[in-house]
Amino acid sequence: GAGVSQSPSNKVTEKGKDVELRCDPISGHTALYWYRQSLGQGLEFLIYFQGNSAPDKSGLPSDRFSAERTGGSVSTLTIQRTQQEDSAVYLCASRDTFLGSPLHFGNGTRLTVT
Amino acid sequence: GNSVTQMEGPVTLSEEAFLTINCTYTATGYPSLFWYVQYPGEGLQLLLKATKADDKGSNKGFEATYRKETTSFHLEKGSVQVSDSAVYFCALASSNTGKLIFGQGTTLQVKP
Numbered sequence: 277g278a279g280v281s282q283s284p285s286n287k288v289t290e291k292g293k294d295v296e297l298r299c300d301p302i303s304g305h306t307a308l309y310w311y312r313q314s315l316g317q318g319l320e321f322l323i324y325f326q327g328n329s330a331p332d333k334s335g336l337p338s339d340r341f342s343a344e345r346t347g348g349s350v351s352t353l354t355i356q357r358t359q360q361e362d363s364a365v366y367l368c369a370s371r372d373t374f375l376g377s378p379l380h381f382g383n384g385t386r387l388t389v390t
Numbered sequence: 391g392n393s394v395t396q397m398e399g400p401v402t403l404s405e406e407a408f409l410t411i412n413c414t415y416t417a418t419g420y421p422s423l424f425w426y427v428q429y430p431g432e433g434l435q436l437l438l439k440a441t442k443a444d445d446k447g448s449n450k451g452f453e454a455t456y457r458k459e460t461t462s463f464h465l466e467k468g469s470v471q472v473s474d475s476a477v478y479f480c481a482l483a484s485s486n487t488g489k490l491i492f493g494q495g496t497t498l499q500v501k502p
Binding site: 307309311317318319321324326332367369375376378379381382383384 | 422424426433434435436439441479483484485487488489490491492493494495
């Protein structure tokens, strides 16, 4: 079936504007993750959803960042009042219930804040 | 909290050389360990994994052994090819929560 789908693939926004990034995980995958990859940097964990449990938000860098997952499927990452340092590739990944299962990554959203 | 530390890159090797990329971790419980690879212009994909101590993951000639006594999961390949040039990420999944964290990545460049 289809893989993890992210939209938009590219987003350019002005400093101070809000943005929403969308992730459609693989159907049936109960776990969904958001990561941020800055140029030349590793993957920074942002947030993790597992089934109906409360999400692990420990990686969100500030209160300008939030995410939700509706109906256990689609997820939206929202960044309010964007700053230039928010520029990065935002990656979404999903996996099935088994903890040892591999993550399936989307192609990411490249966010540029001008 | 849990953490993953990888050797810093870039690593530059000649074709057919032996590769080691070191990865050590700190974790509570019994995590699962992974190596992911990102080829130029492509998305991240799983290379290999090990879910318990002493397991060896292998794929495409790469190997890594889950060493609980040294908290390590070093990636090795006996003879690298130009096509192995990529960024390699070591990762850990918590056995308690499923939270998956990554190391900072190691860039490998293989020259003909």
